[in-house]
Amino acid sequence: MTHPIRGKTAVVGVATFGCGEAPGWSSIELMxxxxxxxxxxxxxxxxxxxxxxxxxxxxxxxxxxVAEYLGVKPRYFDGTNVGGSSFEQHMLNAALALDAxxxxxxxxxxxxxxxxxxxxxxxxxxxxxYETPYKPRMPMNAYxxxxxxxxxxxxxxxxxxxxxxxxxxxxANLNPEAFMHGKPLSVADVMGSRLISDPFTALxxxxxxxxxxxxxxxxxxxxxxxxxxxxxxxxAAGANWHRTISMMPDLTVTACAExxxxxxxxxxxxxxxxxxxxxxxxxTINTILFLEDLGFCPKGEGGRFVAEGRxxxxxxxxxxxxxxxLSCVHPxxxxxxxxxxxxxxxRGQAGARQVxxxxxALLNGNGxxxxxxxxxxxxxxxxx
Amino acid sequence: xxDTVGGPEAQFxxxxxxxxxxxxxxxxxxxxxYYPRVAVPGSGETDxxxxxxxxxxxxxxxTVNRTRDGNTNLAxxxxxxxxxxxxxxxxxxxxTVKIGQRVKARIAVEDAAEIILFEVxx
Numbered sequence: 001m002t003h004p005i006r007g008k009t010a011v012v013g014v015a016t017f018g019c020g021e022a023p024g025w026s027s028i029e030l031m032x033x034x035x036x037x038x039x040x041x042x043x044x045x046x047x048x049x050x051x052x053x054x055x056x057x058x059x060x061x062x063x064x065x066v067a068e069y070l071g072v073k074p075r076y077f078d079g080t081n082v083g084g085s086s087f088e089q090h091m092l093n094a095a096l097a098l099d100a101x102x103x104x105x106x107x108x109x110x111x112x113x114x115x116x117x118x119x120x121x122x123x124x125x126x127x128x129x130y131e132t133p134y135k136p137r138m139p140m141n142a143y144x145x146x147x148x149x150x151x152x153x154x155x156x157x158x159x160x161x162x163x164x165x166x167x168x169x170x171x172a173n174l175n176p177e178a179f180m181h182g183k184p185l186s187v188a189d190v191m192g193s194r195l196i197s198d199p200f201t202a203l204x205x206x207x208x209x210x211x212x213x214x215x216x217x218x219x220x221x222x223x224x225x226x227x228x229x230x231x232x233x234x235x236a237a238g239a240n241w242h243r244t245i246s247m248m249p250d251l252t253v254t255a256c257a258e259x260x261x262x263x264x265x266x267x268x269x270x271x272x273x274x275x276x277x278x279x280x281x282x283x284t285i286n287t288i289l290f291l292e293d294l295g296f297c298p299k300g301e302g303g304r305f306v307a308e309g310r311x312x313x314x315x316x317x318x319x320x321x322x323x324x325x326l327s328c329v330h331p332x333x334x335x336x337x338x339x340x341x342x343x344x345x346x347r348g349q350a351g352a353r354q355v356x357x358x359x360x361a362l363l364n365g366n367g368x369x370x371x372x373x374x375x376x377x378x379x380x381x382x383x384x
Numbered sequence: 385x386x387d388t389v390g391g392p393e394a395q396f397x398x399x400x401x402x403x404x405x406x407x408x409x410x411x412x413x414x415x416x417x418y419y420p421r422v423a424v425p426g427s428g429e430t431d432x433x434x435x436x437x438x439x440x441x442x443x444x445x446x447t448v449n450r451t452r453d454g455n456t457n458l459a460x461x462x463x464x465x466x467x468x469x470x471x472x473x474x475x476x477x478x479x480t481v482k483i484g485q486r487v488k489a490r491i492a493v494e495d496a497a498e499i500i501l502f503e504v505x506x
Contacts, residue, residue, distance in 0.1 A: 129419070131470045133497065134458060136449075137449055141447055144447035145446070145447050145458070145459075148445045148483065152445075152484075195448075197447050198446075198447050199447075245460070246460050246469055251460070
């Protein structure tokens with residue numbers, strides 16, 4: 001039986017703004033400039049926005065800030081903050097609100113000027129009483145601990161993790177918007193970079209950039225009359241098993257082992273239907289963990305799966321085609337960019353990095369320290 | 385019970401101040417709990433007693449923070465009672481700490497507060 005919200009809503013507008021470095025721009029400006037551009041992309045006037053969804057690392061009440069700045073009066077709003085996966089949760093919640101008629105035009109947006117404002121990842125977290133006394137460097141240490149366990153349990157190697165960074169860079173080199181565009185990278189470069197939290201070198205870690213991004217969703221009946229080809233939401237599901245890394249049930253299994261199957265079930269699809277995979281690659285181990293947990297390879301085989309350029313341009317599986325958080329953009333909460341790149345690929349607007357015959361995209365948002373996982377499937381009209 | 389000092393976190397810290405590493409155990413299920421909580425996570429039993437932790441465990445995951453000030457270990461330790469906790473393994477070079485290594489807890493004072501650290505078990 002078809003799930004009641006499968007294909008009922010679609011992303012009809014997307015935009016990014018100020019990706020990389022945006023000196024002199026504030027987070028709210030980056031966020032709202034992206035929103036204005038996403039609405040223009042959709043061909044929907046600002047005054048029609050009646051649903052606002054937003055999360056940042058710097059706004060206590062982001063939906064209020066966005067509504068005031070843009071001068072819209074939303075009748076449905078949701079500032080759910082599950083870290084970098086917030087926007088995938090917003091997409092699911094927007095679909096529910098649209099389908100229930102609680103709003104008609106949903107705007108989801110994000111912005112951060114962390115690079116030019118502070119030069120480092122802006123933490124939004126309160127201290128954790130049972131971790132903070134040990135002075136962990138978060139989030140990096142959490143992912144390094146997970147990597148240590150994966151290496152121990154499955155024989156995953158430093159070289160295999162480096163392959164993830166190299167594949168991301170190869171895609172970034174096909175994306176003029178990517179912050180690291182034009183800077184080739186080899187496995188030797190990653191391995192030879194400064195070791196900062198074993199087993200990670202600096203090049204196993206995501207970028208610290210500025211950037212805004214936004215998308216606009218409407219119901220499917222309206223979507224087909226919008227300016228751009230709709231990207232229909234076919235399925236979405238979240239799963240959350242822990243907050244702090246020391247309480248993660250198994251450091252080698254993330255909650256997308258649960259959200260993935262539920263998202264696939266809602267979409268009525270399997271891995272073989274997916275043309276593009278967009279995974280939140282805050283660190284190289286993420287890509288390996290998520291490929292396993294989402295069923296693209298068996299548990300423990302992720303390292304071997306990514307070897308020999310399999311997820312790079314020209315490989316068997318197109319993964320993180322914008323260059324990812326590792327090589328394209330990472331203003332702190334990257335999840336919004338998974339949506340933007342998926343939609344661009346589904347529309348056939350991805351230029352040199354365009355995936356041939358791209359009808360179904362899977363995206364997996366990750367938040368906290370491998371804590372919140374939200375998997376979504378977007379597709380063209382052909383996938384409905 | 386040190387229940388005059390507040391919730392489970394305050395009680396835990398009060399025990400630490402006395403030099404005791406205490407964890408919780410459910411009377412009905414025997415399941416041990418760390419970090420201290422008001423109920424057993426997942427199943428909700430509230431019959432939690434404080435029991436002395438053996439202080440022995442195994443390194444479950446480990447990393448090294450490499451900074452200009454030197455290398456420091458950060459690890460997740462699986463206590464012999466079952467629960468895991470974040471800590472540091474000290475007394476050996478940080479990069480020599482290995483998953484599976486047996487470790488033993490000690491209470492130290494850091495930043496004017498008691499903290500549980502681990503050393504490689506002899």
